[in-house]
Amino acid sequence: MNSECLKELQERLKPEQIRQDDAIDLSYQKDWSSCSPVLPMALLLPENVQQVSDIIKICAKYKQSVVPQGGRTGLTGAARPSKADVCISLEKLNGIEEIDIQANTMTVLAGTTLQTVQEKAIAAERYFPLDLGSRGSCQIGGTIATNAGGNNVIRFGMMRNLVLGLEVVTASGEILNLQNKMLKNNAGYDLKQLFIGSEGTLGIITKATLKLTPIPGDAQTALCAFARYEDGVALLHLMQKELNQNIHAFEMMWQDFYTMSCSWSCPDNPPIENEYAFYVLIESKGVSEEVFHQSLEKAFEEELIQNAVIASSLREREQLWTIREATSEFPVKLSPINFDISLPIGSINEFVQTCRLSLLERWPNALVVNFGHIGDSNLHLAVDANSDVNITEEEVDKIVYQCVEEFKGSISAEHGVGTLKRDYLHHSVSPQALDMMATVKKALDPFNILNPSKVVLI
Ligand SMILES: Cc1cc2nc3c(=O)[nH]c(=O)nc-3n(C[C@H](O)[C@H](O)[C@H](O)COP(=O)(O)OP(=O)(O)OC[C@H]3O[C@@H](n4cnc5c(N)ncnc54)[C@H](O)[C@@H]3O)c2cc1C
Incomplete structure (x- = not known):
């Protein structure tokens, strides 16, 4: 890094907010992907949006590249620096600014973990629907920057559907106010959508207003088995209709996956024998047990499924989910x-x-x-x-x-996309769309300092 750039950063930040060399923990040198670690020039830990803005203004002046970092749980190398980069961790911009019970919104700083947001929503008798296995570490800024999906997308959509407003620091260091609490807002281009899913290449998200929903009711969970893929698709449509769209998970497993997973988690007593070509774990929330059972009976009558087990306790529900979540054993086995x-x-x-x-x-x-x-x-x-x-x-x-x-x-x-899929x-x-992505990147980040070489090359 240019020594003048470092000097200006040192003037602006406290010594403990700038780490270099051995002081940079290995976890900041990579994400959860297979990419190997790389030591960046420096790790910066701003404490508020003004400091993020100041850092970017200094970096823009010296054309110093920066990599925004959330919880570093990403799986595509997007938060991994190169050795010429400076990492900016958002972890100190953390906390809930406001829960608006009337608007059903929560305004939260970017470095707050997803789990904290979920817990604070429940404490306010509301629900924040995004849910990922990495909930304890991933941050709201990171989940927005990746447009994360996860477990409840079928019911509530991806992160894009759950964000109403943003505050973003642009590549020139300006603080861009895109805050909004309204469901309807057609006042010109919806600029926040540009930053959602942009993987830190167009701006640094510092704050977000999220949509909350009522807390869904208890879960009804079943594992079904069937012979033909088309029947699985028909089953999905039937259940969506019968359960009034209240499906929270529809997780299909091909026989190879099911057999392998059961051999790991329940070799002696799989809930259903592994003789079927397809299995699906269905979870519905907010419908009665009776309605759930009736819709599965209908699926039997229409010969869409040949076998099924319904979880009758929390323990049985967890056992069914263990089969689907065998993926967490992949890196070990x-x-x-x-x-x-x-x-x-x-x-x-x-x-x-x-x-x-x-x-x-x-x-x-x-x-x-x-x-x-x-x-x-x-x-x-x-x-x-x-x-x-x-x-x-x-x-x-x-x-x-x-x-x-x-x-x-x-x-x-x-x-x-990160680097692994770029x-x-x-x-x-x-x-044409790739060209347009490069045009947008050049327009918003003309010196290519924000997470360069990720998503699109310019
Ligand atoms: C066990 C496990 C389960 C997972 N399950 C899912 C899943 O079901 N669905 C799913 O979609 N993903 C899943 N992921 C991937 C990962 O958790 C998500 O991509 C998550 O959204 C990343 O958040 P993060 O805070 O860790 O971001 P990071 O990994 O730190 O960063 C990801 C990208 O966002 C950028 N970024 C981070 N913070 C900001 C910010 N404030 N402003 C601008 N850019 C920023 C980074 O530069 C990088 O490009 C899983 C990962 C793990 C380890």
Whole structure:
């Protein structure tokens, strides 16, 4: 870093707000992706929006690149610095500014963890619907910057649907006020949407106003098994109709995933034998047990499902979820190459078969498992690199993303692009749209100082 730039930062911040070399903990050198750690030039820990603005003004003056960091739980390398970058952690901009019970909103500083937001909402007898496995560490700023999805998307949408207003520090260091509490607001371009999902490349989010909902009622949970993918899609539509859209999870597991997961979590007593081609974990909240049972009976009558178990206690519900959440065991039990893709719901199974065939043609012994939030058109696919010595991540990426292009899907459903997916973006984004993304980036960050080399190259 230019010594003048460092000097100006030192004049503006307290000594403990600037860390260098050994004082930068390893956790700031990477995110949760497979990317290896990199020591940045410095780690800055601003305490308020004015300091974020001052830092960016100084960095802009010296064309010093900066990487905004939230909880660093991202899975695409987006929060990992290069050695020429300065990291700005938002962790000290943390706390709830206001809960407006009448407007059903919560205004929160960017460094507040998702779990804190969820807990504060419940304490105010409201609910904040975004929920991810990383809730204890990921921050609201990071979940907005990645447009996170997670468990309740089928019911409440992604983060984009839950943000009403923002405060953002731009690439020139200006504090841009996009705060808003209203559901309806068509006063010109909806600029906040530009920053949602921009992965720190267009601005630094410092504050957000979030939409709250009533607390949903108790959960009704069932695991169903069936033979044909089309029946799973019909089941989704039937349940949505019967349960008045109150489905919070519709998690499909292909037989390979289900068999593997049960062999880990309940080898002697799987809730349903592994003889079916498909399994789906359905969770509904706010409907009575009776209505839930009736809708499953209807699904049986229409021959959409062949077997089902309904959780009758919290323990049984957790046992069913353990099967779906076997993914948390992946890093321990496999050497997984993970994909987070989306496809039109009607083509997902055909994609699974075609992609599997292409992978097995290349590596006949490859272990490939499929599962996903099918109601959100989101498929997760994992290839175990340990299943064949010749498997390389690069080759698997090429095969899978080529297949995604053929099926008109998206190479990133909810995890974003970062650096890991940047070079595959053309498989699901048209050349014109890629050009427009670069135009937007150049317009908002002409010196390319905000998280350069992430998402799009300019
Ligand atoms: C166990 C686990 C489960 C997960 N489950 C899901 C899931 O179900 N769905 C899902 O979508 N994701 C999931 N993720 C991925 C990850 O948690 C999300 O991407 C999350 O939104 C990242 O938040 P963060 O605060 O950790 O951001 P970081 O990882 O720190 O940063 C992510 C990106 O946002 C930028 N950024 C961070 N803060 C700001 C800010 N204030 N202003 C501007 N840019 C900023 C960074 O520069 C980077 O580009 C999971 C991750 C883990 C480890």
